[in-house]
Ligand SMILES: Nc1ncnc2c1ncn2[C@@H]1O[C@H](COP(=O)(O)OP(=O)(O)O)[C@@H](O)[C@H]1O
């Protein structure tokens with residue numbers, strides 16, 4: 001079973017590329033699900049299933065072709081199903097602080113709930129062996145990232161805080177409810193958190209297993225989009241997910257030579273070079289800008305042909321090595337970079353803004369540093385077991 005996450009900034013083409021990938025996989029005979037997690041769903045639209053044909057409000061998997069289901073996670077229904085107690089408690093607390101009813105209910109929809117709900121489905125379908133490939137069309141970067149760390153956060157909470165809080169609350173509730181203006185969570189709140197957790201159990205292991213989960217970062221050849229793609233790449237690496245390809249969408253095709261686009265063409269070619277350099281050795285795919293929107297089955301097939309060669313299997317595992325990983329120690333951080341062929345004499349190291357630049361002979365790797373490490377300086381590097389280990393310390 002494979003899970004493919006399509007992530008990137010809003011409007012770059014995630015939904016189109018995720019849907020096209022689904023179309024190709026289904027044609028190869030794989031039982032495929034494309035699940036939309038973006039609250040601004042457009043998956044059904046990409047298949048041109050509007051109106052009566054498709055009722056996305058049900059939020060259930062819907063068959064659009066042999067071997068191909070789509071599902072748009074419906075957050076309102078998910079809340080009714082799984083988050084009711086939690087949302088009720090949070091909105092109750094908000095109301096006591098003076099936030100009005102409707103607003104409190106809106107605010108009680110915590111960021112990341114869509115993603116967590118999607119993860120519960122992924123977990124469920126995995127247990128049922130329902131699909132060979134599950135493709136997640138994620139929400140735009142900022143929101144879609146949080147769920148990556150949520151299962152681990154939840155696990156920590158369940159182990160350390162939850163049992164303690166629960167016992168303590170049992171003891172203090174009778175008095176506290178009389179004194180405190182903020183209502184304490186009722187016992188079914190805890191039962192619900194426990195149930196939610198059990199539905200998510202194992203998801204973090206699936207996400208960080210590169211032979212199951214691969215992230216495909218969708219981007220455009222534009223400076224601002226690239227910056228965000230780099231940040232996303234760093235974030236996923238930090239959380240142990242493997243990005244196995246970068247998909248650069250909307251590349252001007254060679255036949256466009258109108259003077260109006262001359263500057264676009266030259267900036268695109270500069271940025272395409274930067275993309276290759278920054279993300280190497282991760283595979284970079286380019287997708288041309290079409291003369292039209294990608295709407296409906298035929299257009300999706302056309303997009304799939306631009307994206308994949310005839311004999312390409314979009315679900316193939318192409319990378320199991322993380323390009324780099326970070327580890328924190330008491331007095332330092334370590335950045336581990338895969339460098340099977342490097343010998344010590346050739347390695348050069350320096351920092352450029354919030355990037356660590358590693359040079360091995362003529363090869364240069366840029367490693368984006370997470371915010372928490374951006375102020376550190378490389379202090380030492382050593383090669384061990386085909387990996388370059390760079391120590392980072394405060395200046
Ligand atoms: N390569 C392309 N050429 C032309 N139009 C495209 C291309 N890729 C996507 N589009 C169109 O751009 C719009 C946004 O794409 P979409 O896949 O919905 O982006 P996202 O899901 O990242 O927000 C859609 O109307 C889609 O049909």
Ligand SMILES: [Mg+2]
Nearest residue numbers: 014015038042
């Ligand atoms: Mg979309």
